[in-house]
Amino acid sequence: MGYLEKKGDHYRGVVYIGTHANGKPKRKTKTFKGVTSQRELKKLLAAFETEVLAGNYIDPSKMRFADFVEEWREKYAKEHLSPKTLETYSYPLKNFILPVFGHLRLDKIKTIHIVDYLNELKKDGVRKDGKPGGLSPSSLQYHHRILRDIFKRAVEWQLLKESPIITGTRPKVTQNKTDVYTKDEAAALFDLLQHEPLHWRLMITLAITTGLRRGELLALKWNEIDFDKGTLQVNHSLTYIQGEGLRLNVPKTKSSLRTVSIPSYVLEEMKRYKVIKNKERMQAGELWEDGEHFFLFSTWNGKPYYPAVPGKWWARFIKRTGFKYIRFHDLRHTAATLLINEGEHAKNISARLGHADINTTMNIYSHYLQEADERAADKLDALFSPLRKSDEKEA
Known part of the structure; x- marks a missing residue:
């Protein structure tokens, strides 16, 4: 009692x-x-x-880190994290974090333990895939992020007075220049795509011209396309969760919910493509399985593509044509850098890409923004140099 x-x-x-x-x-x-x-x-x-x-x-004063992770997973993560994020967290937790911290009492884990752990991950031989070297700086940041999130809840739930994850423990990452297509390379790619099936041609074209993420492209439905206004609505993202299958998720951040304008020539391609999809739907009859949705990109019977499918087709296309390889996700980066090179403001690019804030855009594309600024300076130099020389002659 x-x-x-x-x-x-x-x-x-x-x-x-x-x-x-x-x-x-x-x-x-x-x-x-x-x-x-x-x-x-x-x-x-x-x-x-x-x-x-x-x-x-479990008595909080005796709670092991592994026990608290289960509490965190059930009482916080499942409700507040997207299924894909939670699945992505699972690998570092299972293979790295829990083997090191799992047996320790929650209140016995100090900042020095976190620092030592992150340093160990940099050493050769720590990788689970057999590749040489330690984990990448971005992977270290991801481990830090998971630990920070877990200990933050422990403090909020009054199991700890303070978190061992403090300022200065976050690994530094030097943002490398993203591999993208230039304007000429993008034009050459569009020429090659003319010989490919319309659905793949349109998917790649949309990726470059709208900057949508892969999951956002796969989640697009025909009722989200406004042909009169020439826009599309990003309302969902399609993900695959092991053990659950495909999931249509509403983005966690408001900035990801957005309206994106479509170039007019792409809109014409989409109109032709819709005619084909409507015919497919009629021919499939009762075999059509899109439920309440009508996806832009789907199999012959209306089922959306699994997220891995576009990347696999892209790799085969690159191998078959010998075209310069970049990752499928880098098509999105190409969209951003092409706009930067055309002088578009970073704020507009940020909104188009669905970034949480303009700082995200500035950090990811800092190299390209710097190059664009240098080109602007060169243009000003070319503009004013003749005037300066004229002044020198008069003097």
Whole structure:
């Protein structure tokens, strides 16, 4: 049986679980800080009592890191992180983080342990894929991000007074120049695509001209295309979750929900493509399986493509044509750099790409923005040099 007792300015739940060998009562306690409503306190006590009697309650002072990760996963991550992010977190947790920290008590993990852990990941032989060298700087940042998120919840839930992840522990990453196509290379690519199936030609063209992410392209539906206004709406992203299959997700950030203008010549291609898709839908009849959706890019029976499919086709296309290779995702970067080179403002590019803020755009494309600025300076130099020489002659 459980009961509440007042301790100073807060309440504590107490659950009786038997007696010690000396006859004294054996109890479990849990403090409820910041709660004064008797109704809410009774709810918390009932939940605590259920945990204790079911054997699921772990004393915070004795909680291991591995146990807290499970608490974090169930009570925070599943609700607040996208399924894809949670799946991506799973590999570093299982193969790196938990083997090192899992057995340690949560309150015994200090900043020096985090620093040592991140330094170890830089050493040769630490990789699980057998490749030489340590983890990349971006991978180190990802590990840091996971640990920061977990310890942040531990502080919020009053299991720790402070997080061991402090300023200065985040690994530094030098942003490398992204591999993209130039304006001439993009034009040559469009020429090559004229000999490819229309759905692949259109997907690659949209990737370069709109800057949509792969998952956003695959989630596009015909009712999100406004042919009169020449725009498309980005409302979802298609992902594959192991054990669950395909999922149509609403983006976590508001900036990813956006309206993107489509070049007129691409719009004409889309009109021709829609005629073909409508015929496919009619011919498939009852075999059509798009449910309530009508995806732009789908198999013969309306099912959306798995996210890995475009990348595999792209790799085969590059190998078959001998064209310069960049990753499928770099088509999105190509869209950004082409706009930068045409003098488009970074704020407009940021909105078009669905970045959370302009700083993201500035960081990713810093090299290209710097080059564009240098070209602008050269143009000004060319503009004013004749005037300066004229002044010198008069002097």
